[in-house]
Amino acid sequence: MNQQVGKASIRFGEPVYIINSASIVGTKEGQGPLKDLFDMVGEDDMFGAKTWEEAESSLQKDAVYLALNKANLKPNDVRYLFAGDLLGQSIATSFGVSSFEIPMFGVYGACSTCGESLSLGAMTIAGGYADRVVCVTSSHFASAEKEFRFPLEYGNQRPLSASWTVTGSGAFVVDKDPGNTPRACITGITTGKIMDYGLKDSMNMGACMAPAAADTIEQHFKDFQCGPDVFDKIITGDLGSVGQTVLLDLMREKGYDIASIHMDCGVEIYDAKTQDTHAGGSGCGCSAVTLSAYILKQLEEKKWKKVLFLPTGALLSKTSFNEGQSVPGIAHGLVLESIK
Amino acid sequence: MNQQVGKASIRFGEPVYIINSASIVGTKEGQGPLKDLFDMVGEDDMFGAKTWEEAESSLQKDAVYLALNKANLKPNDVRYLFAGDLLGQSIATSFGVSSFEIPMFGVYGACSTCGESLSLGAMTIAGGYADRVVCVTSSHFASAEKEFRFPLEYGNQRPLSASWTVTGSGAFVVDKDPGNTPRACITGITTGKIMDYGLKDSMNMGACMAPAAADTIEQHFKDFQCGPDVFDKIITGDLGSVGQTVLLDLMREKGYDIASIHMDCGVEIYDAKTQDTHAGGSGCGCSAVTLSAYILKQLEEKKWKKVLFLPTGALLSKTSFNEGQSVPGIAHGLVLESIK
Numbered sequence: 001m002n003q004q005v006g007k008a009s010i011r012f013g014e015p016v017y018i019i020n021s022a023s024i025v026g027t028k029e030g031q032g033p034l035k036d037l038f039d040m041v042g043e044d045d046m047f048g049a050k051t052w053e054e055a056e057s058s059l060q061k062d063a064v065y066l067a068l069n070k071a072n073l074k075p076n077d078v079r080y081l082f083a084g085d086l087l088g089q090s091i092a093t094s095f096g097v098s099s100f101e102i103p104m105f106g107v108y109g110a111c112s113t114c115g116e117s118l119s120l121g122a123m124t125i126a127g128g129y130a131d132r133v134v135c136v137t138s139s140h141f142a143s144a145e146k147e148f149r150f151p152l153e154y155g156n157q158r159p160l161s162a163s164w165t166v167t168g169s170g171a172f173v174v175d176k177d178p179g180n181t182p183r184a185c186i187t188g189i190t191t192g193k194i195m196d197y198g199l200k201d202s203m204n205m206g207a208c209m210a211p212a213a214a215d216t217i218e219q220h221f222k223d224f225q226c227g228p229d230v231f232d233k234i235i236t237g238d239l240g241s242v243g244q245t246v247l248l249d250l251m252r253e254k255g256y257d258i259a260s261i262h263m264d265c266g267v268e269i270y271d272a273k274t275q276d277t278h279a280g281g282s283g284c285g286c287s288a289v290t291l292s293a294y295i296l297k298q299l300e301e302k303k304w305k306k307v308l309f310l311p312t313g314a315l316l317s318k319t320s321f322n323e324g325q326s327v328p329g330i331a332h333g334l335v336l337e338s339i340k
Numbered sequence: 341m342n343q344q345v346g347k348a349s350i351r352f353g354e355p356v357y358i359i360n361s362a363s364i365v366g367t368k369e370g371q372g373p374l375k376d377l378f379d380m381v382g383e384d385d386m387f388g389a390k391t392w393e394e395a396e397s398s399l400q401k402d403a404v405y406l407a408l409n410k411a412n413l414k415p416n417d418v419r420y421l422f423a424g425d426l427l428g429q430s431i432a433t434s435f436g437v438s439s440f441e442i443p444m445f446g447v448y449g450a451c452s453t454c455g456e457s458l459s460l461g462a463m464t465i466a467g468g469y470a471d472r473v474v475c476v477t478s479s480h481f482a483s484a485e486k487e488f489r490f491p492l493e494y495g496n497q498r499p500l501s502a503s504w505t506v507t508g509s510g511a512f513v514v515d516k517d518p519g520n521t522p523r524a525c526i527t528g529i530t531t532g533k534i535m536d537y538g539l540k541d542s543m544n545m546g547a548c549m550a551p552a553a554a555d556t557i558e559q560h561f562k563d564f565q566c567g568p569d570v571f572d573k574i575i576t577g578d579l580g581s582v583g584q585t586v587l588l589d590l591m592r593e594k595g596y597d598i599a600s601i602h603m604d605c606g607v608e609i610y611d612a613k614t615q616d617t618h619a620g621g622s623g624c625g626c627s628a629v630t631l632s633a634y635i636l637k638q639l640e641e642k643k644w645k646k647v648l649f650l651p652t653g654a655l656l657s658k659t660s661f662n663e664g665q666s667v668p669g670i671a672h673g674l675v676l677e678s679i680k
Contacts, residue, residue, distance in 0.1 A: 098535075
């Protein structure tokens with residue numbers, strides 16, 4: 001029996017299984033610390049397409065195809081697709097997944113979209129609405145720069161607090177049954193609310209998102225009446241090194257010390273010293289490919305038994321930025337556990 | 341017990357109730373055929389804001405506030421918010437609803453977003469994840485023109501197949517219990533898939549979306565093993581007059597004559613002859629305010645007992661259009677019934 005837990009959380013009556021997944025990344029990610037773990041690294045960042053947007057669509061399509069293929073499934077075996085990306089009107093998704101002809105729910109939570117899609121996917125399965133869904137998200141460095149910042153040709157300078165949008169897509173096959181080789185299971189979720197501390201620096205998104213991550217983590221602890229000690233890791237999506245510091249400080253103010261178990265996908269995915277990525281990786285693809293390639297592997301190998309996975313999103317557009325608006329954040333949490 | 345029905349549909353074990361709702365519109369909508377039915381008509385289309393985007397955010401905020409107020413509820417009484425709009429990165433939503441501090445799922449399905457948000461909201465309640473949610477969507481003529489077409493000052497000519505984006509927001513309080521005065525109930529859903537017939541004319545979105553509407557309607561008939569005869573009305577979101585003709589033709593080709601019971605919110609909301617709105621209204625707000633002001637009223641008064649409500653979305657962005665991509669469509673169906 002599914003349970004509403006506290007103000008913003010759900011404990012699933014039966015675990016929902018991530019039975020397979022796929023990660024496809026670009027060249028820079030393929031040179032980073034996780035390079036040997038990704039399923040596929042592109043030869044260049046165009047992925048055979050003519051535009052950056054098409055390249056990102058191609059990433060999503062390939063990630064879904066590969067995840068299904070690894071699970072010996074066909075698109076027809078999937079009841080619903082939960083998908084999203086960062087581009088205006090989510091076009092990477094629309095043109096990426098249409099050929100699968102799977103009934104689709106489009107989701108948007110900026111870089112938290114991976115968490116949102118997995119939350120809704122898990123709810124759909126645990127609610128009896130589907131036996132199997134696929135959740136997919138993507139981002140692309142070049143399409144994101146074009147969408148949010150400057151033309152690449154302009155060669156703008158980036159402050160050290162800026163993050164580097166990950167070129168990559170992660171797709172997850174989420175199932176009612178564990179099958180033969182489940183990667184991990186989802187046992188609960190905590191859904192974030194929009195947090196706006198009034199920060200306006202779009203070149204410091206880590207700091208803009210940290211309050212949302214802190215809020216969702218605290219809410220999770222309150223809802224489940226637990227603390228950091230029940231987790232092997234608390235993993236944020238793309239706070240980067242600056243946002244990580246802010247998060248740890250905010251958590252200390254709330255009375256929790258999570259420093260020893262905190263990990264951030266944006267910090268892990270690049271070697272900031274040699275790859276010139278400043279604060280770290282970001283984008284819908286950052287947490288998705290790190291989850292597929294690295295986090296699920298640790299859970300599979302039982303190096304970690306239980307983690308709180310929280311993709312983080314900065315809710316801005318170039319219009320809202322140019323109009324002087326702040327950059328609110330949101331973070332959606334999932335409890336991921338290794339298979340017993 | 342909730343049932344998976346056919347390939348893309350769900351029949352809820354218990355009906356989910358729309359216990360209250362609110363519609364707020366701009367001046368042009370306030371001069372149209374439905375003018376006396378909206379809860380609030382703005383004095384001008386800025387709604388007290390400094391930018392069109394802020395005006396749209398203000399619309400969403402006021403619609404949620406009003407819907408809650410009419411139901412004698414506070415934001416704290418709502419477990420989840422399902423919200424979206426048409427702007428890049430859904431900024432009307434992010435800046436519109438953040439002050440409610442309700443855990444939020446951001447959704448994107450272009451103008452089908454009203455159907456998507458209500459589908460997920462109903463699934464959330466029927467799945468036992470919440471006792472009450474709010475679903476809200478919006479659009480604004482001026483923010484949409486800026487986002488998708490030309491600056492208003494440019495005064496571009498519009499072909500007769502073009503639609504007019506509705507300035508408006510509709511918010512719905514969706515509840516497990518009927519309360520004293522429920523407006524209608526949701527008994528089932530059919531989730532759409534992306535349909536791409538290769539049409540590229542963004543000034544004829546009705547024709548681009550009609551195949552998606554036809555597909556979801558046919559899928560609904562197949563899944564529930566029924567035909568048009570079980571409905572008093574089949575109501576699309578914003579096909580407009582051109583798209584309506586295409587839909588009726590496509591349905592005839594599929595062997596269904598729905599002409600006598602078809603209605604389109606985009607056709608109803610303006611008087612095309614006197615309001616110079618060409619093919620009709622469009623936008624996330626179009627189906628949302630028509631549902632709140634008109635459709636739910638007919639169900640409340642039992643003039644209609646059962647309708648299939650299908651908001652329709654055109655999945656384009658200015659980038660995809662400028663890059664020569666087609667305009668795929670999607671339509672999400674809901675079975676709405678009067679209270680017995």
